[in-house]
Amino acid sequence: MSVAIVTGSSGLIGSETARFFHQKGLEVGGIDNNMREYFFGADGSTDWNTRLLKQSLKNFKHYSIDIRNQTEIFDIFKSYGNNIQVIVHAAAQPSHDWAAREPLTDFTVNANGTLILLEATRLFCPDATFIFTSTNKVYGDAPNQLPLVEHETRWEVAESHPFFEYGIDESMTIDQSKHSLFGVSKVAADVLVQEYGRYFDLKTGAFRGGCLTGPSHSGAELHGFLAYLAKCAVADKPYTIYGYGGKQVRDNIHSYDLVNAFWHFYQNPRPGAVYNTGGSRHSNCSVLEAIQLIQELTGKSVRYEISEVARSGDHIWWISDIRKFQNDYPQWSYRYDLRRIVQEILEATKGRALSQAS
Numbered sequence: 118m119s120v121a122i123v124t125g126s127s128g129l130i131g132s133e134t135a136r137f138f139h140q141k142g143l144e145v146g147g148i149d150n151n152m153r154e155y156f157f158g159a160d161g162s163t164d165w166n167t168r169l170l171k172q173s174l175k176n177f178k179h180y181s182i183d184i185r186n187q188t189e190i191f192d193i194f195k196s197y198g199n200n201i202q203v204i205v206h207a208a209a210q211p212s213h214d215w216a217a218r219e220p221l222t223d224f225t226v227n228a229n230g231t232l233i234l235l236e237a238t239r240l241f242c243p244d245a246t247f248i249f250t251s252t253n254k255v256y257g258d259a260p261n262q263l264p265l266v267e268h269e270t271r272w273e274v275a276e277s278h279p280f281f282e283y284g285i286d287e288s289m290t291i292d293q294s295k296h297s298l299f300g301v302s303k304v305a306a307d308v309l310v311q312e313y314g315r316y317f318d319l320k321t322g323a324f325r326g327g328c329l330t331g332p333s334h335s336g337a338e339l340h341g342f343l344a345y346l347a348k349c350a351v352a353d354k355p356y357t358i359y360g361y362g363g364k365q366v367r368d369n370i371h372s373y374d375l376v377n378a379f380w381h382f383y384q385n386p387r388p389g390a391v392y393n394t395g396g397s398r399h400s401n402c403s404v405l406e407a408i409q410l411i412q413e414l415t416g417k418s419v420r421y422e423i424s425e426v427a428r429s430g431d432h433i434w435w436i437s438d439i440r441k442f443q444n445d446y447p448q449w450s451y452r453y454d455l456r457r458i459v460q461e462i463l464e465a466t467k468g469r470a471l472s473q474a475s
């Protein structure tokens with residue numbers, strides 16, 4: 118049987134990938150040790166999702182293993198061997214702020230963990246496609262050097278700039294800017310993934326995500342902005358916006374649309390490819406605009422405060438230009454826009470709050 122190995126399988130992207138590839142007929146080996154709870158506390162726990170996957174997917178096997186454990190990772194890859202058709206590597210320490218607390222943990226999970234998985238692929242299933250969830254944080258704060266203009270509810274790049282119409286493309290430098298330690302560990306992983314494609318001819322691809330989001334996100338203050346905002350709105354908890362007057366812009370892509378992009382890549386991989394992947398001009402908002410939309414959809418006001426202190430290395434304006442991916446995979450298209458994403462997240466958040474209360 119064809120096997121998909123998914124790391125971070127209980128997280129937002131990993132769980133969507135496990136369901137999607139399982140539905141396409143693959144057996145799925147999911148690797149996740151719920152380290153998200155260690156990073157972000159109870160809000161971040163992904164245990165609920167592990168239970169759901171085990172209950173709902175017939176050909177799913179869960180491995181509660183740390184991706185840094187070379188022996189155990191090699192054992193899993195060895196046991197499936199060339200049956201492994203695709204690896205989607207989505208396990209990570211995903212937060213800027215948390216990385217500064219434990220730089221060694223951040224770097225070893227994001228960089229060393231990726232190297233171990235690439236090496237396992239090269240040794241035990243070299244024909245498999247290897248998909249890596251990279252991040253737009255590999256560009257550090259270079260996007261903040263763009264000519265930005267302040268509007269009533271958001272920052273925007275100047276209309277005269279080439280990035281205005283479609284957003285930021287892959288030509289943006291990843292060098293000589295402030296990345297945060299998280300950005301650095303992801304750069305290391307991103308270039309390793311490219312190198313295993315270019316040097317060893319593995320079928321690797323790095324998807325540099327904007328804001329990846331969806332109802333399966335275990336939103337925590339330090340990671341998962343829309344999911345955490347929805348959680349605060351539903352629980353009537355105050356939300357703190359860090360810096361830029363709440364006008365910082367993120368583009369948001371639903372986990373389904375991202376995983377569908379992985380599926381297209383898997384069927385026709387381009388070794389060493391790098392793609393900016395996000396909501397693009399199709400789906401983006403500032404934090405203030407997201408709050409407005411949630412208020413409109415829930416009919417309730419959201420309590421929030423704006424702290425003057427911005428997150429170090431944070432982007433003021435980010436919109437992904439996704440045309441490179443669209444040109445390579447013209448059959449792919451978005452299913453979700455921002456409104457539908459937020460609606461789904463709100464419904465899931467209310468559902469989870471109710472089930473926890475009962």
Ligand SMILES: NC(=O)c1ccc[n+]([C@@H]2O[C@H](COP(=O)([O-])OP(=O)(O)OC[C@H]3O[C@@H](n4cnc5c(N)ncnc54)[C@H](O)[C@@H]3O)[C@@H](O)[C@H]2O)c1
Binds near residue numbers: 253328341
């Ligand atoms: N969510 C976003 O906005 C966003 C944006 C850009 C890039 N990304 C990247 O996409 C990927 C997936 O993000 P997500 O939002 O699904 O994250 P997530 O935190 O929801 O999922 C990651 C999962 O990996 C697991 N994990 C962490 N360290 C592990 C380890 N050492 N061993 C085994 N499992 C481990 C966690 O328990 C968690 O369930 C990450 O690489 C992240 O950096 C996310």
